[in-house]
Amino acid sequence: MVIDTCSMSESESFTPDLDFIEFYRRKQLINQLTLLTGSNCHLCDLAKAILNPLVIEKDWELVEVSIHGNKDLEEGYAIRIPVVVFPDGSEKGWPFTAAQIRRLLQVKK
Numbered sequence: 001m002v003i004d005t006c007s008m009s010e011s012e013s014f015t016p017d018l019d020f021i022e023f024y025r026r027k028q029l030i031n032q033l034t035l036l037t038g039s040n041c042h043l044c045d046l047a048k049a050i051l052n053p054l055v056i057e058k059d060w061e062l063v064e065v066s067i068h069g070n071k072d073l074e075e076g077y078a079i080r081i082p083v084v085v086f087p088d089g090s091e092k093g094w095p096f097t098a099a100q101i102r103r104l105l106q107v108k109k
Helices: 018-029 042-058 071-077 098-107
Strands: 032-037 061-066 083-085 091-093
Touching: 032 042, 042 061, 042 098, 091 098
Parallel strands: 032 061
Antiparallel strands: 032 083, 083 091
């Protein structure tokens, strides 16, 4: 859908539909890795040390999400953290190497 906002009068306003909003939200997540972590998790610190240089190299964003205090996340991931969540929703649990994550990113392009 293309909307010519230049031809709209001042009284008209543009309100994007939900499909556009969802598309834009997903587009923003394309270059983002999510790392599920916990408090006092030494493996999570190791995972961040592996992922930080990789996201800088790829010009991606690393978003850290603590499962602490979130009952659903704690139930699903308490004994699995750290877990990397890719933009397509797939996951890679610990242990992993930078080479493994790099390979998975290539496959998921």
